[in-house]
Amino acid sequence: MSSPRRRIETDVMKLMSDYEVTLVNDNMQEFYVRFKGPTETPFEGGTWKIHVELPDQYPYKSPSIGFVNRIFHPNIDELSGSVCLDVINQTWSPMFDMINIFEVFLPQLLRYPNPTDPLNGEAAAMMIKDPKNYEVKVKEYVQKYAGKDAADEAGAESSDDDDMSSVGSFGDDEDEQPAGRLDDV
Template identity: 35%
Template sequence: MFDVSRVQKELTECNRDKAISGVSIALYEGGSDLSHLRGTITGPVSTPYEGGTFLIDIQLPSGYPFEPPKMQFITKVWHPNISSQNGAICLDILKDQWSPALTLKTALVSLQALLSAPEPDDPQDAVVAKQYLQEYPTFVATARYWTEAFARTSVAIEEKVRRLVEMGFPEDLVKSTLDSVNGDENLALEKLCSS
């Protein structure tokens, strides 16, 4: 079993300066399980990810901090080192370069740095890496489009909530449903109609 007090301390430390660092961590879906967390990182300035808010699923193995956390992007992102299909991440500190001296905040800040400095020669998504290397302007345009479509939450989510509430669904249910489908309005409507 992982060290609960260390994880609690890491959550406090990470969230203390989230306005400055651009990263934060919360319990997943308002639960109480410290082994399943949700990280948030803001897109770095002067990148195609600027203005986006990216959600990361964090699973802590029983051997944490001696084993790395398992992290995966929930928010769809167009990046050579992140799978455009399932959000899997290719980052050395989440694999063989992990050290117990590192923290969840360190890992999230490293993900934020990865958004700024892709490593197309060690890709997770070969299609994106090829585009990055051979058609850079197209890569930038696609990454910006994906950021606008999937990672711009505040205004877009409020608008989606308003539209779904106007259809007669309760606001709390709309928000939780949108959250469960990562802001996809069509999927949320399907779920709302089927429940």
């Protein structure tokens, strides 16, 4: 069992050298990464907080990733932040690592959306029928939900930095407020 654990540590440490990574409860299998929109796209200038969970079988089983702050994109569910990306969902390989996700897969997804396989039907339809307005709406979302401080504030009402455990485990403490839903963000 030490091999997958070592691989997780190696991949997360590599990611930390290039990205701002916040571990949840000092656990290398659950963390947040600050991700910036690729240049020369309508997502440029945006910063997203990406929630990452690595399964025990990583790298043989793909990581689970999701956008915490909102984004308007055909292949990303606006409320849950789920990502529809074949390379993560179907064609994942142990040869890939976390850096591939943040340097290749996510930038490619934002650069080249696939409106024929949508998780956000409104974004897909708008991208096909009215590309100019699609771009305007993407930029509005970037300004509104992915501005300079938005990634820090995303999900803040469900936890604070001292106690991020409420994000991952609901109901640990009966007196605790229920964690905020993503659509409250």
